[in-house]
Amino acid sequence: MTDSSPLAGIDLVLADLDGVIYRGAAALPYAVDSMNHIPASTKVAYITNNASRTDVSVAAHLTELGLSVAPGDVVTSPQAAVGILKHIVEPGSVILVVGGDGLTDEVTKAGFVVTRSALDSPAAVIQGFAPEVGWVHLAEAAFALNGDGTTGDLPWIATNTDWTIPQARGTAPGNGTLVSAVHTAVGRLPVVAGKPETAIFTEAIGRFGSEAALMIGDRLDTDILGANRAGIPSVLVLTGIDGPKQVLAAIEQERPTFILGDLRGLHEPYPVTSTREIPGGVVTVVGGGAVRRVGNVLTVDSGEGIDLLRAGAAAIWNSGLAIYALDVPPELYS
Secondary structure, three states: OOOEOOOOOOOEEEEOOEOOOEEOOEEOOOHHHHHHOOOOOOEEEEEEOOOOOOHHHHHHHHHHHOOOOOHHHEEEHHHHHHHHHOOOOOOOOEEEEEOOHHHHHHHHHOOOEEEOOHHHOOOEEEEOOOOOOOHHHHHHHHHHHHOOOOOOOOOEEEOOOOOEEEEOOEEEEOHHHHHHHHHHHHOOOOEEOOOOOOHHHHHHHHHHOOOOEEEEEOOHHHHHHHHHHHOOOEEEEOOOOOOHHHHHOOOHHHOOOEEEOOHHHHHOOEOOEEEEEEOOEEEEEEOOEEEEEEOOEEEEEEOOHHHHHHHHHHHHHOOOOOHHHOEOOHHHOO
16 A cells, blocks of 8 residues: 555645644744645635634734735634524624634624623623633623523523643643633533534535545644544644643544644655554554554554654554553653
């Protein structure tokens, strides 16, 4: 079998932003050149759960980094959230918005009236991340959702529930922490539009008319889980939130199709996985990496770096055993 690249047969690449293209304001190594070398026959869209910026500002930022991006190439969780909102409230309704420009812009463009106060009797609450969101804003959402204490059925949509967000200085709390605060106050959960839910994938695939999309992300619990739910292959790139330890321990629903050290791997042949039976176990080989499993004990036969991680992941995932039931050598995750 001939190894092919992750881009083989793909007509649309969906690339996450934070942790994939940039961290903070700066591009990640190799990201821009790798995205620019995607064949012109393959469409590229940038798909983000971050609700703090508009599609126009995201496109401008990506263009400054050296990519060629129009606002229509950016698919945001606020766009997906407003798509849900259109189906559950009347046109022109007053909507209580918790979030920044990326969310208020989409709510306004859809013809709704934005308020920040529960006193304005909003028809729904829509919540997304913005650095300036604080207790006052979360309290207004809780006041609106609690109502008079007898109904509790006001629609509540969250753009996403990411627990963390990569920043230039490190990892910071994401929208999931803010949604959790409101959840604690009101005792129920919102409808979620962004990854790992499928609404944002439906928005992107429909917009570009794709029949063979590929998702690139840095998080197992949002990007990869969402791609699996949407029925499309996925790339986990190890430049953001999740690293080797998380890959090895990934539950079945969060396992990527491809594992890359950085985005240069998009254009390189991806080695196939092979196995051979041995007394009491099996050897898993991926490229130059080989991992032996006898019973619940894993050992490294050969290799290092990304191929060894791929082999280790395949050995663990195919073992039928949970990660905590296996003896995993530190070479696989260090």
